[in-house]
Amino acid sequence: xxxxxxxxxxxxxxxxxxxxxxxxxxxxxxxxxxxxxxxxxxxxxxxxxxxxxxxxxxxxxxxxxxxxxxxxxxxxxxxxxxxxxxxxxxxxxxxxxxxxxxxxxxxxxxxxxxxxxxxxxxxxxxxxxxxxxxxxxxxxxxxxxxxxxxxxxxxxxxxxxxxxxxxxxxxxxxxxxxxxxxxxxxxxxxxxxxxxxxxxxxxxxxxxxxxxxxxxxxxxxxxxxxxxxxxxxxxxxxxxxxxxxxxxxxxxxxxxxxxxxxxxxxxxxxxxxxxxxxxxxxxxxxxxxxxxxxxxxxxxxxxxxxxxxxxxxxxxxxxxxxxxxxxxxxxxxxxxxxxxxxxxxxxxxxxxxxxxxxxxxxxxxxxxxxxxxxxxxxxxxxxxxxxxxxxxxxxxxxxxxxxxxxxxxxxxxxxxxxxxxxxxxxxxxxxxxxxxxxxxxxxxxxxxxxxxxxxxxxxxxxxxxxxxxxxxxxxxxxxxxxxxxxxxxxxxxxxxxxxxxxxxxxxx
Numbered sequence: 001x002x003x004x005x006x007x008x009x010x011x012x013x014x015x016x017x018x019x020x021x022x023x024x025x026x027x028x029x030x031x032x033x034x035x036x037x038x039x040x041x042x043x044x045x046x047x048x049x050x051x052x053x054x055x056x057x058x059x060x061x062x063x064x065x066x067x068x069x070x071x072x073x074x075x076x077x078x079x080x081x082x083x084x085x086x087x088x089x090x091x092x093x094x095x096x097x098x099x100x101x102x103x104x105x106x107x108x109x110x111x112x113x114x115x116x117x118x119x120x121x122x123x124x125x126x127x128x129x130x131x132x133x134x135x136x137x138x139x140x141x142x143x144x145x146x147x148x149x150x151x152x153x154x155x156x157x158x159x160x161x162x163x164x165x166x167x168x169x170x171x172x173x174x175x176x177x178x179x180x181x182x183x184x185x186x187x188x189x190x191x192x193x194x195x196x197x198x199x200x201x202x203x204x205x206x207x208x209x210x211x212x213x214x215x216x217x218x219x220x221x222x223x224x225x226x227x228x229x230x231x232x233x234x235x236x237x238x239x240x241x242x243x244x245x246x247x248x249x250x251x252x253x254x255x256x257x258x259x260x261x262x263x264x265x266x267x268x269x270x271x272x273x274x275x276x277x278x279x280x281x282x283x284x285x286x287x288x289x290x291x292x293x294x295x296x297x298x299x300x301x302x303x304x305x306x307x308x309x310x311x312x313x314x315x316x317x318x319x320x321x322x323x324x325x326x327x328x329x330x331x332x333x334x335x336x337x338x339x340x341x342x343x344x345x346x347x348x349x350x351x352x353x354x355x356x357x358x359x360x361x362x363x364x365x366x367x368x369x370x371x372x373x374x375x376x377x378x379x380x381x382x383x384x385x386x387x388x389x390x391x392x393x394x395x396x397x398x399x400x401x402x403x404x405x406x407x408x409x410x411x412x413x414x415x416x417x418x419x420x421x422x423x424x425x426x427x428x429x430x431x432x433x434x435x436x437x438x439x440x441x442x443x444x445x446x447x448x449x450x451x452x453x454x455x456x457x458x459x460x461x462x463x464x465x466x467x468x469x470x471x472x473x474x475x476x477x478x479x480x481x482x483x484x485x486x487x488x489x490x491x492x493x494x495x496x497x498x499x500x501x502x503x504x505x506x507x508x
Contacts, residue, residue, distance in 0.1 A: 092144020359401020
């Protein structure tokens with residue numbers, strides 16, 4: 001993971017601090033490795049819900065072919081069935097922020113899995129289009145809870161040096177889920193039509209079953225525990241999730257100040273959070289623009305449309321048989337999953353903003369090339385090869401940058417008191433954008449052609465490059481509390497803190 005020793009500094013008064021001899025993690029290699037394994041395990045288990053979202057996206061791209069044949073649904077019904085999950089997930093995301101503040105991050109993750117399981121079961125046994133939609137609605141609510149809470153939880157338990165890579169885990173698992181969905185499509189495509197799509201959708205229940213075991217392993221977020229005045233529990237979690245040499249008491253004081261708690265006996269009081277969001281201060285406004293804007297650009301550049309409708313794209317390019325269409329989509333899934341692993345190793349080394357530039361510029365080029373290929377080379381061998389390469393290139397550039405970085409930024413830029421609900425708003429922007437794109441893709445492509453639609457996506461991707469340049473700051477290497485200072489414009493304070501951290505590391 002490339003995790004290194006680091007020191008966070010707060011300006012708490014000396015008389016408020018206790019002896020740290022029993023709060024610091026022993027400086028041994030075994031303890032270092034144990035801490036790293038523990039945090040890694042927490043990030044993996046917290047990301048299991050993301051497999052469900054990815055699997056649904058991947059499997060529906062192939063299952064819809066057999067659903068059409070079995071239930072004789074119309075093209076409009078197909079668009080509704082594909083896109084309704086993203087639209088309805090906004091309800092889960094909106095409720096997820098309040099729920100996670102009330103019952104905790106950990107149990108919100110559990111609730112998301114239960115709701116999704118119910119939806120997946122209904123879809124697998126649905127006798128008609130109406131029942132399918134009901135199942136999609138439930139699955140969408142579960143997805144909404146899951147996509148907003150996992151990055152928030154991971155960001156709140158992760159040490160600064162590895163926060164970027166660990167917070168990318170939900171995106172890794174989304175990609176892994178997409179790949180599993182593609183493989184499921186290919187594996188079960190030989191079954192009878194009325195059985196194949198039901199098996200494809202029903203298999204999605206399996207990953208969420210693992211969450212029962214996962215919840216017995218992962219702790220609650222230390223920042224949420226502080227807000228509940230469960231300081232001793234928060235201290236224990238921090239001691240398990242921070243690297244050797246970290247001053248746990250100073251970390252606690254930083255978190256308490258971010259939560260608005262003056263001392264150990266004052267309990268966090270929930271403020272009018274929505275009022276802070278609706279009537280934001282200049283710094284919060286900049287956070288909302290950056291966090292919600294990058295979430296929307298992640299989707300309106302057409303990534304979900306590319307994944308959901310990859311068989312349609314390849315059919316437009318000239319591939320005719322269902323088995324070859326599904327085999328080509330498996331290639332897309334492997335590419336998307338492979339390159340998200342590249343992002344994990346780079347995000348805390350290269351930084352968030354360089355990866356965003358590289359990603360969006362590359363996506364713009366691939367989307368433009370796909371558009372040109374479909375216009376001039378469709379239905380030829382060269383056109384088929386170039387179309388597959390362009391689609392794979394697009395998902396590769398997405399996975400290296402804006403895919404994972406989007407979730408990292410939205411989970412780390414907001415202050416503690418607003419983090420869950422502001423992140424929920426960002427997730428809503430992502431889900432609504434995804435839903436609008438996927439529900440309108442077929443209609444728009446009929447109007448301006450598939451090639452014209454992807455040319456439009458390339459223009460939007462070009463605009464995203466400008467947005468990143470103007471509104472998204474670099475957050476690499478900064479604590480969650482320091483990132484808040486970036487948006488407040490307190491660069492001098494950040495430099496003082498970073499110099500202090502450097503001095504302490506050198507001294508050690």
